[in-house]
Amino acid sequence: MQYNNLGRSGLKVSQLSYGAWVTFGTQLDVSNAKSILQCCRDNGVNFFDNAETYASGRAEEIMGQAIRELGWKRSDVVVSTKIFWGGAGPNNSGLSRKHIIEGTKASLKRLDMEYVDLIYCHRPDLETPMEETVRAMNYVIDHGWAFYWGTSEWSAQQITEAWGVARRLDLIGPIVEQPQYNLFHRHKVESDYLPLYNNYGIGLTTWSPLACGVLTGKYNKGDIPPDSRFALEGYKDDAKEALAEDVLNKVNGLKPIADELGVPLSQLALAWCAANPNVSSVITGATKESQIQENMKAVNVIPLLTPPVMEKIEAVVQSKPKGPASYR
Template structure:
């Protein structure tokens, strides 16, 4: 099995495994504590220390499952990097968003479900245009100052919004968002490769990416639009995502990657994960797995990174045709 390696989370001193394990979709929907325990134990065996969740995942059940597993396995808390997110906390008018009220109450709810005194990273799950960013910055620093989170960050924010956060934080002498969680894969690249470029140098932003396989599209299992019964796109609440993702042109380009994977003696999934992890600006790639075999396959992707020569990367680019155009610079 490939040796896990650890990256600095942006400019922080926090070390995170190159691959993380996320609970979106699976925990509380496709598996309960018994099944999650097996997979999380295997993830730790492989060296994964980064476990990601959110208050909205399975209406909080995903956090409960993580907490139950950690407690049952008796893991040392300092060995783990636990992240979760606040934004969608319930139906009430103050149970969602990034107001000071919801950030504080939502954080307390997350910790209660996780059965933990703190999380390593608390993220703002989406930007909240109805709340002043300064209120959010102050509230996130409040939970850090109280020891409920060690760092804070954002998920699916724009570079402009993150920059505004940082400028406010610097003016107030506070901590800015140290990590952003964007979607990143061979089919979704604009933010990580273009939009966020100034943020890495200006603010030391760390990146923890999600959906490295584009919700399974990059595994090749949806060839010709066929949806396997045990896939996430077969779930009723993911039918809209399936209709947006399973486009003939996209599936055709993904199928054209298969010969490259075959020549390397690897799966298409391993190629996709290794490609994400090879980006030097990516601190950790959050993966998902509902079967032990999937987790094993994901970790083996680490062995592929060294095989991604410049020539091979060029070949991948010419096949997938998804490279974003960088803005022109006029001097």
């Protein structure tokens, strides 16, 4: 396992990490979670991602209890959570000073931790002034409840605005963005965010590297396995777009490239994400130790992604966004 700086910060995160998005509290209890988390640690993972909204807070409770029962030294791991959707009340969501502070306290209580290493604004809040959000995130850091803050699925303009406020007020700006990124979803990471990497040192912790499992190839026969994500309530509508004929044809086209390298398609897809120099960590998900073991082998595939191999991949997916236009 390699460890990368999180953007321009001194925080080191594993190249592959683990997220509790749709697993903890829905498919995994504390006992299962302990096995999964320990398997991650045994493979060098030090970064674990969560959010107040995952399983309505239960995911944080399970992760916190599992880490406590495993007896890990807190300084050995990087734990993150995200604030935005904390409940149904009018002040229980968004990025107001009230919800950021109350939501952070509630998350720490569920995790049973004094602090998280990293806290994200889970989505942009168009109803709250940016200055209020930036000041509140700095309040969280000043009180030692988090060491760094970041954003998730914000636009480049919104991140730039946050940094403008931070610099004007001599405050700390966001150091990381958490966007979706995979072979079929690339525009933000490879086009919109280009100015952010050099201007603000933004790092990326990306999610859905396997496009909700599509890039494992398990859906290519047109069936939806009962234990897959698209079999879950709330994901069946997403399956229609994700499993379109054009997408599945591209997945089939990637399979020979993976076979030529002697690796599973899933490892090829994970390695492709991790090979992007602006990606600090690729967040993976799994419900079985065997899946963790397979995913972590992707770090050995990264060196195999030579320019000729990358060109073959591009020829199949044809999803590379156009760069900024030059009129010189």
